[in-house]
Amino acid sequence: MLEANNLAVEFAGRGRRARAVDGVNLSVGAGEIVALVGESGCGKTTLARTLLGLERPTSGEVRYDGSALSHRGRALKAYRRQVQLILQDPMGSLNPRQTVYEAVAEGPRIHGLPDEEQVVAEALSRAGLRPPERFFLRYPHELSGGQRQRVVIAGALALNPKVLIADEPVASLDASVRGEILALLLRLRNELGLSALVVTHDLGLAWNIADRVAVMYLGRIVESGPVEQILTAPQHPYTQALLSVLPESPDRIVLTGEPPDPTRIPTGCRFHPRCQLLASGKAAAAGIDTACHSEPLPILSSAADPQTACHLTLVDS
Amino acid sequence: MSITWTRRQRALRRFWADFRTHRAGVVGLAILVVAVVLALAAPLFIDEGVTNVVRGTGEKLAPPSLDDPLGTDESGRSVLLLIWWGSRTSLLIGFLAALLSMVIGTVLGIAAGHFRGWIGAVIMRITDWFLVLPSLVTALVLAAILGGSTATIVIAIGVTSWPSTARLIRAQTLAVEARPYIERSTALGAGHWHITTRHVLPNVAPLLLASTTLEVASAIVTESTLAFLGVSANKTSWGTMLRGSYDWGAATSGAWWYILLPGLCIVIVVLAFTLCGRALETVLNPRLRGATR
Numbered sequence: 001m002l003e004a005n006n007l008a009v010e011f012a013g014r015g016r017r018a019r020a021v022d023g024v025n026l027s028v029g030a031g032e033i034v035a036l037v038g039e040s041g042c043g044k045t046t047l048a049r050t051l052l053g054l055e056r057p058t059s060g061e062v063r064y065d066g067s068a069l070s071h072r073g074r075a076l077k078a079y080r081r082q083v084q085l086i087l088q089d090p091m092g093s094l095n096p097r098q099t100v101y102e103a104v105a106e107g108p109r110i111h112g113l114p115d116e117e118q119v120v121a122e123a124l125s126r127a128g129l130r131p132p133e134r135f136f137l138r139y140p141h142e143l144s145g146g147q148r149q150r151v152v153i154a155g156a157l158a159l160n161p162k163v164l165i166a167d168e169p170v171a172s173l174d175a176s177v178r179g180e181i182l183a184l185l186l187r188l189r190n191e192l193g194l195s196a197l198v199v200t201h202d203l204g205l206a207w208n209i210a211d212r213v214a215v216m217y218l219g220r221i222v223e224s225g226p227v228e229q230i231l232t233a234p235q236h237p238y239t240q241a242l243l244s245v246l247p248e249s250p251d252r253i254v255l256t257g258e259p260p261d262p263t264r265i266p267t268g269c270r271f272h273p274r275c276q277l278l279a280s281g282k283a284a285a286a287g288i289d290t291a292c293h294s295e296p297l298p299i300l301s302s303a304a305d306p307q308t309a310c311h312l313t314l315v316d317s
Numbered sequence: 318m319s320i321t322w323t324r325r326q327r328a329l330r331r332f333w334a335d336f337r338t339h340r341a342g343v344v345g346l347a348i349l350v351v352a353v354v355l356a357l358a359a360p361l362f363i364d365e366g367v368t369n370v371v372r373g374t375g376e377k378l379a380p381p382s383l384d385d386p387l388g389t390d391e392s393g394r395s396v397l398l399l400i401w402w403g404s405r406t407s408l409l410i411g412f413l414a415a416l417l418s419m420v421i422g423t424v425l426g427i428a429a430g431h432f433r434g435w436i437g438a439v440i441m442r443i444t445d446w447f448l449v450l451p452s453l454v455t456a457l458v459l460a461a462i463l464g465g466s467t468a469t470i471v472i473a474i475g476v477t478s479w480p481s482t483a484r485l486i487r488a489q490t491l492a493v494e495a496r497p498y499i500e501r502s503t504a505l506g507a508g509h510w511h512i513t514t515r516h517v518l519p520n521v522a523p524l525l526l527a528s529t530t531l532e533v534a535s536a537i538v539t540e541s542t543l544a545f546l547g548v549s550a551n552k553t554s555w556g557t558m559l560r561g562s563y564d565w566g567a568a569t570s571g572a573w574w575y576i577l578l579p580g581l582c583i584v585i586v587v588l589a590f591t592l593c594g595r596a597l598e599t600v601l602n603p604r605l606r607g608a609t610r
Contacts, residue, residue: 110502
């Protein structure tokens with residue numbers, strides 16, 4: 001349904017070009033929840049913003065329902081009825097001067113939908129704020145964090161979107177509320193057939209909610225596939241390292257080396273300076289260490305089956 | 318729309334409750350209300366004839382007496398009636414000039430903050446250019462070129478006093494536009510108009526209200542200054558009265574009432590606007606409100 005084709009986004013600043021997203025293929029099918037996982041600064045938020053049309057891709061394209069996303073005014077506005085955004089910080093994503101009613105009614109007003117009050121009431125109760133009338137005149141600062149996030153979700157639902165893009169939707173909420181919001185997202189998927197792309201750094205969250213997971217490192221997806229497979233049998237050394245630092249995992253792999261810098265993407269495999277398999281000599285044993293340093297890896301396709309961008313797994317298969 | 322109305326009513330009530338706690342602001346507001354009501358009601362009791370030199374009935378530069386409670390001027394006109402009638406011109410020019418300057422400043426400020434590319438840069442350079450112009454001299458020249466009427470004085474004051482407003486509003490716009498709810502609004506499909514009028518404007522409006530109040534005060538002073546320097550709307554105002562007292566040597570002939578009273582009126586009204594504006598600023602700017610919430 002929603003697809004990224006060889007998407008690249010560059011930012012120019014101080015004479016250096018940062019390749020925040022550097023060739024990404026990703027697709028979200030109808031009724032599917034995809035988790036996009038990666039450390040901070042890996043480009044996952046930029047990717048999400050580009051999918052929403054908030055950022056223009058430097059190359060490649062975003063496709064929705066088979067046609068390429070246009071950045072012209074009217075087409076973009078129509079697109080935004082279909083794909084909606086949920087941000088990390090629900091306090092910041094609500095205008096403190098607007099009531100809950102106005103915040104939820106904003107979308108329908110922009111698009112000139114009829115029966116505004118009914119749409120708002122329906123969206124609020126779908127987002128779990130019942131009875132909706134009780135919340136109409138409340139201000140964001142009078143609500144709890146979970147309720148605020150529900151208001152943001154209701155604001156998105158008011159437009160009857162097909163896809164939700166949630167950027168760290170529960171990162172700023174406390175643990176007890178997290179579960180509720182995730183359950184809400186799952187329920188919306190079941191009831192309305194919504195698709196979702198959930199951007200997160202939290203593998204546990206991906207495990208709980210997603211059908212498929214894509215692991216991003218330094219602007220590119222390094223591993224993707226069904227969530228059970230990726231999280232129980234990770235192939236890419238980066239995914240292995242991410243999983244090993246979860247509290248329940250027996251031995252942890254701590255990555256060394258510099259944190260990645262999108263203005264200086266390493267040659268060959270972009271993970272090689274921090275790769276624990278290369279450092280331990282495992283790559284050299286397989287005879288691929290020169291490839292790790294110099295040979296670029298192919299971009300993973302957007303297919304649903306498990307794939308890994310690593311020279312070692314390429315040799316194995 | 319009833320929901321929006323209920324909210325506005327509530328907000329207004331809360332605002333008034335806050336404002337009432339600032340005694341200086343309430344005093345300022347009371348003075349302003351009295352001044353404005355008097356100015357508006359003046360035609361019910363007197364007419365423009367009181368400023369007519371041929372109809373001056375009293376002695377020349379007579380001290381305050383029962384007939385003329387505040388004395389008379391060089392043509393025998395009552396200073397009380399002149400001040401009363403003159404308040405209409407002074408207040409009108411003050412309000413209109415402040416309004417004009419606020420409209421220009423707000424539109425350009427929001428535009429400069431919202432369109433951050435070359436449009437914003439061009440607007441800010443123009444603003445800077447106006448900012449470094451000596452505004453009094455510019456206003457004098459403008460008024461001299463355009464000729465003397467209420468409209469030209471308003472324009473002369475308005476187009477020279479907007480740059481500081483524009484800078485203020487631009488800074489606030491930049492702060493508002495960095496908030497995530499602007500991004501949410503864009504993702505909902507909002508265009509430039511929606512974002513600037515629904516999110517930016519309501520957020521800068523409190524600042525604007527406080528700043529307008531202060532701007533009226535400075536416009537009244539500028540009008541008086543211009544009138545004293547000889548550029549007036551050819552109508553009696555407090556400024557032209559000061560000019561008259563200077564021309565006719567009121568100071569040397571001891572006619573203190575002719576100099577002091579229009580001056581006092583300017584001081585009181587300007588002070589009232591300033592008190593009001595400061596109180597508004599405190600009530601409406603959450604950062605000055607203290608950590609009450």
